[in-house]
Amino acid sequence: MEEQDxxxxxxxxxxxxxxxxxxxxxxxxxxxxxTTLGITSLGTLRFMFPRVLFEPPTTFKAGxxxxxxxxxxxxxxxxxxxxxxxxxPNGFYALSGKCTHLxxxxxxxxxxxxxxxxxxxxxxxxxxxxxEGPAPRPLERVKIALxxxxxxxxxxxxxxxxxxxxxxxxxxFLKA
Ligand code: FES
Numbered sequence: 001m002e003e004q005d006x007x008x009x010x011x012x013x014x015x016x017x018x019x020x021x022x023x024x025x026x027x028x029x030x031x032x033x034x035t036t037l038g039i040t041s042l043g044t045l046r047f048m049f050p051r052v053l054f055e056p057p058t059t060f061k062a063g064x065x066x067x068x069x070x071x072x073x074x075x076x077x078x079x080x081x082x083x084x085x086x087x088x089p090n091g092f093y094a095l096s097g098k099c100t101h102l103x104x105x106x107x108x109x110x111x112x113x114x115x116x117x118x119x120x121x122x123x124x125x126x127x128x129x130x131x132e133g134p135a136p137r138p139l140e141r142v143k144i145a146l147x148x149x150x151x152x153x154x155x156x157x158x159x160x161x162x163x164x165x166x167x168x169x170x171x172x173f174l175k176a
Contacts, residue, residue, distance in 0.1 A: 059156075062076075063151055082105060091176045093128075098139070101117065137163050138163070140159040141162075
């Protein structure tokens with residue numbers, strides 16, 4: 001009888017002891033429990049440390065106000081930040097370089113004093129107001145302020161839409 005029972009047992013390779021079927025069931029139970037515990041703990045850890053998407057900053061310093069000639073549209077930051085900076089007698093504003101039709105970047109045509117979109121021909125006045133082509137509304141303005149060191153501080157993450165009356169916002173225009 002004992003001999004027959006021993007046939008059902010397996011010898012553990014390291015210890016040399018006999019393992020019964022019950023030992024295996026027991027071991028499998030613990031294995032399942034520990035696996036579940038591990039997965040649950042990982043889920044909890046992931047909840048405690050969520051994946052954060054770090055966005056690049058939307059602000060940049062654009063030099064000192066007296067670097068901007070009166071009435072000129074500065075194209076200096078259009079390539080890197082898609083923003084034009086314009087100085088008028090009463091202050092500064094910054095326009096987003098994103099056409100309000102389908103988002104292409106218009107060109108500033110100094111001789112014609114207008115922004116012209118190369119994609120479908122929309123035209124915008126220096127103020128950003130649309131006057132030709134399919135663009136349904138003016139260009140957007142972006143936040144402009146003075147930094148502590150006296151430089152212009154542009155935040156293209158904050159936009160102001162003319163049709164919503166937002167160009168009246170103090171952050172949409174920097175008074176001289
Ligand atoms: S994207 Fe500018 S006119 Fe269409």
